[in-house]
Amino acid sequence: MKVNNFTLDSRDQVVTKVVREVLNLFKIETDCEDEYDWKTLDIVNNLRGDEYPVVETVISITDAKNQAITLSQTMAGRTDERFSAGKHRLIKLNLYQLFRKQFGFKAAPWGILHGVRPTKIVHRLLEGGLSRDEVIARLRSDYEASEEKAVTITDMAIRQKPFLARSDEKTISIYVGIPFCLSRCLYCSFPANILPDKAGLDRFMEVFHKDLAAVKQAVADYGFKVQSIYVGGGTPTSLPDEYFREMLTTVKEAFYGSDTVEFTVEAGRPDSMSAEKIKTMVEMHVTRVSVNPQTMQQRTLKRIGRNHSPEAIVTMFDSLREAGIPEINMDLIIGLPGEGVADIKDTMEKIIALGPDDITLHSLALKRGSVLKMNLEEYELPDDDTCRQMFSTAMDYIHKAGMKPYYLYRQGYMSGQLENVGCCRAGAESIYNIQIMEEHQTILGIGGAATSKVVNFRERRLKSSFNAKDLITYLRDIDIYIEKRAALIADAYGHL
Incomplete structure (x- = not known):
């Protein structure tokens, strides 16, 4: 997908980074002047919540024929993750799910897990008292990781524990x-x-x-x-x-x-x-x-x-x-x-x-x-x-x-x-x-x-x-x- 004009309602570097990660994941190119599929793509993230984040993501698109599409989704974070980390995760998850649902993009093997060291998340969840099966379920629901990748890094982290000790x-x-x-x-x-x-x-x-x-x-x-x-x-x-x-x-x-x-x-x-x-x-x-x-x-x-x-x-x-x-x-x-x-x-x-x-x-x-x-x-x-x-x-x-x-x-x-x-x-x-x-x-x-x-x-x-x-x-x-x-x-x- 090629976009002529892209806007994001935040100049926060981390928000910009996580949004770009989703756009790159689905090969959505922005600032294309000559040939494009969408004239405009606007992304707005509304945040609320005190103990845990609640994020509403609104995507507005105008295609090359001037037809307008508006997509929105609201999701709540978890109490056992840092507020800022939860906010950024929810922004990515909302975008990932909305784009997939609307345009039929294929699921990515790692979902929204973009970081260099995904096993660090598993270690944190294991240290928080979750069982192997509960960790796999969290990776599937919170990050849209495939069953294969979720099982791989969970079992890997468990295998690493004696060495780290x-x-x-x-x-x-x-x-x-x-x-x-x-x-x-x-x-x-x-x-x-x-x-x-x-x-x-x-x-x-x-x-x-x-x-x-x-x-x-x-x-x-x-x-x-x-x-x-x-x-x-x-x-x-x-x-x-x-x-x-x-x-x-x-x-x-x-x-x-x-x-x-x-x-x-x-x-x-x-x-x-x-x-x-x-x-x-x-x-x-x-x-x-x-x-x-x-x-x-x-x-x-x-x-x-x-x-x-x-x-x-x-x-x-x-x-x-x-x-x-x-x-x-x-x-x-x-x-x-x-x-x-x-x-x-x-x-x-x-x-x-x-x-x-x-x-x-x-x-x-x-x-x-x-x-x-x-x-x-x-x-x-x-x-x-x-x-x-x-x-x-x-x-x-x-x-x-x-x-x-x-x-x-x-x-x-x-x-x-x-x-x-x-x-x-x-x-x-x-x-x-x-x-x-x-x-x-x-x-x-x-x-x-x-x-x-x-x-x-x-x-x-x-x-x-x-x-x-x-x-x-x-x-x-x-x-x-x-x-x-x-x-x-x-x-x-x-x-x-």
Whole structure:
């Protein structure tokens, strides 16, 4: 649907955001000057109520033939949700139901659940005393989530609870960001840089050591217990062998201790791997390596800028297994250009045959800054229905392999309005993945584009500090980022 003139009766940023989420969900475009289906679209939300919100939503539409349509719905919130959260939920729910009823739009798998971490809602409801079945019913009625998605995230949250219980106020994790890659993938919007020359690497390592030393000191000063270490990027294994060993040795010596139960390295792609790097990871007690083929289709790999073959993925996987790496996880992307259900079937058969411990399915997200987003007209992307069929097919293979979902997150502009979901065999759950998604634990970030998320347990809130995404800025302003991170830690833990 295209709209010539759109008005909303509020300038509140959150109200504007939630209304836009529903319009985007149904692909309703506004401010279309030349061709349009509706001349006007006006949305008014009337709020009343004291203990809980009551929202009346009125939608007025004038079509291209000057015919007027008025739709309205009033709904009341719940006493166990924050007033503002209830108000915003009701605005979305009213719009979602009115548009669906009037124009026959298909139900979205997630309904109005648009946030990155939908399982956080489940944890809140479980902590409020609701049973599994009551939580599922609430997700269905309050958010219009499908039965499948409601069951998935409820059972997922229940599965996560024992892992979250292992962490206390002093238990933290460490994220290490190595912002380099050997080449840039078509869909990538991450702040990764093509691997620099020796002088550039030396400068990065100099600053990296300074950044790491500051976090090492904080761990000592506050008596933190490091539960997990995650080395990501970029592609950390894009570093030359000697730099990779230096980086990983420094990280291990600084943070790996008796409380550490998980040490992960993103190895990404086979053209970045070497026998020496595998030897280094084994010596440094790395427990988990991420191998990210994205697809096992040769034509797609070439199209998205991956300079390796499916056979090289198999060789890399086998080498890691033979070296004794305890757990290997693999990432795949649903919705890549030119792919369909037959492609995901072939990819899943090849991946499952390897026997990974963990598989993460990513739904392609069209992000600003990616070559794909800037040149969409050049690529044939599968439509939403096809992406959902592909996702369902992949999940069938995962379930048959005995794996179950254990963490999940969503992003904007995802193919098929789907999600990214990690699945694993029993006992192979990544504690870091659970903690980063549920935000129950402080995670201190080191390196280019790294984020520190510091939990203030007294105030039950989380604050973040971001290292610069731009490498030049990170190198230049490292002292500023160290100070910001230190201030966050002091604010949350200074009383201890």
